[in-house]
Amino acid sequence: xxxxxxxxxxxxxxxxxxxxxxxxxxxxxxxxxxxxAKASIISHNFHxxxxxxxxxxxxxxxxxxxxxxxxxxxxxxxxxxxxxxxxDPWIIQEYVKDRFESKSISSMELKRGMFKVPExxxxxxxxxxxxxxxxxxx
Amino acid sequence: xxxxxxxxxxxxxxxxxxxxxxxxxxxxxxxxxxxxAKASIISHNFHxxxxxxxxxxxxxxxxxxxxxxxxxxxxxxxxxxxxxxxxDPWIIQEYVKDRFESKSISSMELKRGMFKVPExxxxxxxxxxxxxxxxxxx
Numbered sequence: 001x002x003x004x005x006x007x008x009x010x011x012x013x014x015x016x017x018x019x020x021x022x023x024x025x026x027x028x029x030x031x032x033x034x035x036x037a038k039a040s041i042i043s044h045n046f047h048x049x050x051x052x053x054x055x056x057x058x059x060x061x062x063x064x065x066x067x068x069x070x071x072x073x074x075x076x077x078x079x080x081x082x083x084x085x086x087x088d089p090w091i092i093q094e095y096v097k098d099r100f101e102s103k104s105i106s107s108m109e110l111k112r113g114m115f116k117v118p119e120x121x122x123x124x125x126x127x128x129x130x131x132x133x134x135x136x137x138x
Numbered sequence: 139x140x141x142x143x144x145x146x147x148x149x150x151x152x153x154x155x156x157x158x159x160x161x162x163x164x165x166x167x168x169x170x171x172x173x174x175a176k177a178s179i180i181s182h183n184f185h186x187x188x189x190x191x192x193x194x195x196x197x198x199x200x201x202x203x204x205x206x207x208x209x210x211x212x213x214x215x216x217x218x219x220x221x222x223x224x225x226d227p228w229i230i231q232e233y234v235k236d237r238f239e240s241k242s243i244s245s246m247e248l249k250r251g252m253f254k255v256p257e258x259x260x261x262x263x264x265x266x267x268x269x270x271x272x273x274x275x276x
Contacts, residue, residue, distance in 0.1 A: 004208055005215065009145070011251065045181045045197055057195035057202055059183055064195055064204050066219065070142055070251065077143065077250045079217065081204065110246075112215045113149065113208065 002123035004113030005063055005083040010093050012076040014103035021071035023048040026056060033095040034058055034065060039087045062087050076100060081112070140261035142251030143201055143221040148231050150214040152241035159209035161186040164194060171233040172196055172203060177225045200225050214238060219250070 012020075019025055027046040034041055039060040046056035052072060058065040063081035070076070078096060080089040097105055117123050150158075157163055165184040172179055177198040184194035190210060196203040201219035208214070216234060218227040235243055255261050 004211065004213065005206070007147070007217075009248065009250070042185055042193070043183045045183060045195070047180055047197055049199070055180070055197050055202065057183070057197055057204065059185055059193050059195055061187070063206050064193065066195065066202050066204060066217075068143070068201050068219070068221075073142065073251065073253065075142065075251050075253075077219075079145075079204075079219070081206065081215075081217070083206075108248075110147065112147070113211065113213050115211065115213075 001114050002117045003111035004115070004123060005081060005111070006089070007063075007082075007110045007112055008080040008089045008093060008107055009110070010078045010080070010096070010105055010107045012078065012097065012100050012102040012105050013074065015069075015071075015074045015076055016101040017071040017074050019100055020069040020074070020076050021048075021052050021054065023054045023056075026054050026067065026069065029096060029099040030056060030058060030065060030067060033092040033099075034060060036095055037087045037089060037091040039065075039082070060087075065092065076102070139252050140255045141249035142253070142261060143219060143249070144227070145220075145248045145250055146218040146227045146231060146245055147248070148216045148218070148234070148243055148245045150216065150235065150238050150240040150243050151212065153207075153209075153212045153214055154239040155209040155212050157238055158207040158212070158214050159186075159190050159192065161192045161194075164192050164205065164207065167234060167237045168194060168196060168203060168205060171230040171237075172198060174233055175225045175227060175229040177203075177220070198225075203230065214240075 042059045044058040066079045180197045182196040192207045204217045
């Protein structure tokens with residue numbers, strides 16, 4: 001079984017509430033983290049909510065990054081969905097932790113798009129004969 | 139323990155590859171699904187990749203929806219992150235399944251932002267005294 005993508009879901013607790021309520025700061029931190037992970041940014045959107053909280057998404061060539069913050073709980077949720085082997089999502093997790101001044105985090109890694117692939121073969125992103133592989137739900 | 143948000147991660151297998159390679163069609167399907175679930179759309183971005191595949195995100199007042207498609211595998215990954223009780227993420231899952239003509243799906247539901255809340259109290263989105271609740275990692 002091989003996966004097309006992997007996804008890291010991070011819970012950042014005990015963050016600095018001023019930082020995670022500042023939409024410009026969050027945008028800057030997430031874009032910098034994405035660059036450090038060597039991901040290719042395609043578009044990004046960040047929004048400030050009233051009275052507090054920020055949401056944002058970054059579409060990258062390798063999938064996406066999303067964030068939602070609850071400054072009133074000193075909490076932020078970040079999703080990092082990647083495909084391919086060229087980018088390292090853990091760089092994003094660590095950089096954001098430092099910049100949010102989060103004192104405790106928990107992370108979960110999931111595989112997305114699982115397919116049965118014959119031994120010795122790879123699950124290519126743009127193969128000509130992908131139809132020969134069966135999804136894991138078969 | 140109560141959660142600020144919940145997230146549904148859906149794997150759509152055996153989709154119609156023409157539909158999941160059509161960026162306009164995907165955008166239209168996802169926006170319609172979001173409206174049917176009674177979510178409030180704030181912004182959306184969809185992108186077509188070469189030679190195939192589409193990525194997109196919709197920021198909603200209640201969090202976000204994201205999609206990535208691999209038409210060459212007849213596969214699409216959709217994330218539905220919501221908070222509050224007013225929207226029903228399963229409406230999105232079902233509507234997208236029908237429109238993508240997916241013959242098999244698998245879904246996982248996760249809770250995000252877990253906090254210990256005294257019995258009889260609710261985890262409010264915009265409380266004045268949220269600081270009294272402890273995150274589950276304490």
